[in-house]
């Protein structure tokens with residue numbers, strides 16, 4: 618018994634599948650695929666056109682020299698401007714929208730005393746205790762930034 622006709626049929630089916638695959642592939646693979654490597658080349662240009670969202674602190678220096686100088690020399694030099702002020706995108710082309718987060722929660726986010734927090738990060742248990750410790754009080758003492766410059770962190 619010969620297997621010839623079976624084999625030829627099988628080879629033809631495989632050949633047809635390969636042809637269909639090649640055809641479908643040519644429709645599905647984007648034109649710029651492979652221009653630079655194993656990915657869609659046009660994606661690079663698309664990424665570059667996207668609006669800038671985040672900027673490093675040095676970028677803010679051009680327009681906010683004074684704050685940058687204070688910040689650079691203070692304890693907060695490891696905390697980027699954007700952490701407290703929001704990301705650059707909201708500021709870009711709409712300068713009045715950039716604000717500072719002045720509420721105590723913004724400071725306590727990092728400085729609230731927590732069991733798991735490393736001792737190298739200075740912490741306060743509560744505003745009332747903190748004021749008692751520093752022997753300070755009065756109506757000017759309701760927010761952290763009444764006493765602490767947020768950029769230098771020095772107390773006034």
Ligand code: HEC
Nearest residue numbers: 672676677679680681698699702705708712713715716717
């Ligand atoms: C191209 C210049 C420019 C750059 C760059 C810039 N700013 Fe500004 N920023 C301004 C101007 C102009 C104002 C509006 C000042 C006003 O309304 O009196 C402003 C306002 C602000 C305010 C509000 C000030 C206030 O008195 O309430 C903050 C906070 C601020 N910018 C932070 C930043 C941070 C953080 C960055 C970096 C991510 C940055 N800016 C980058 C020009 C700039």
Ligand code: HEC
Nearest residue numbers: 674677681684685688693696697698701717718719762767
């Ligand atoms: C730890 C949080 C924090 C960081 C980090 C920080 N800021 Fe501020 N910034 C504040 C707060 C809070 C105020 C509002 C102070 C007030 O009203 O007394 C402020 C105010 C400002 C203002 C308004 C004018 C002024 O001096 O009050 C500008 C402009 C500004 N910051 C820019 C910057 C830039 C630029 C950087 C980075 C180089 C930066 N800030 C880093 C919290 C921060």
Ligand code: HEC
Nearest residue numbers: 692693696700723724726727737738739761762765767770
């Ligand atoms: C993203 C985290 C973060 C936020 C938000 C933040 N800080 Fe800090 N702060 C730090 C780090 C990090 C240091 C440097 C390490 C240290 O001294 O604890 C520091 C240092 C300080 C110091 C100096 C501590 C010392 O031992 O002399 C003061 C004061 C301070 N911050 C106050 C504030 C105030 C006020 C705010 C709110 C406007 C604030 N911080 C918001 C992270 C933060």
Ligand code: HEC
Nearest residue numbers: 721724725728739740741744751753758760761764771772
């Ligand atoms: C009435 C003024 C006043 C207020 C309000 C105030 N502080 Fe202080 N704080 C001080 C003084 C004074 C010191 C000690 C001197 C210094 O480090 O500059 C200090 C020190 C610190 C320190 C350094 C660690 C320590 O205990 O000495 C941190 C962190 C701190 N404050 C965070 C805060 C936070 C967060 C707030 C808001 C919840 C706040 N402070 C509100 C006056 C104040």
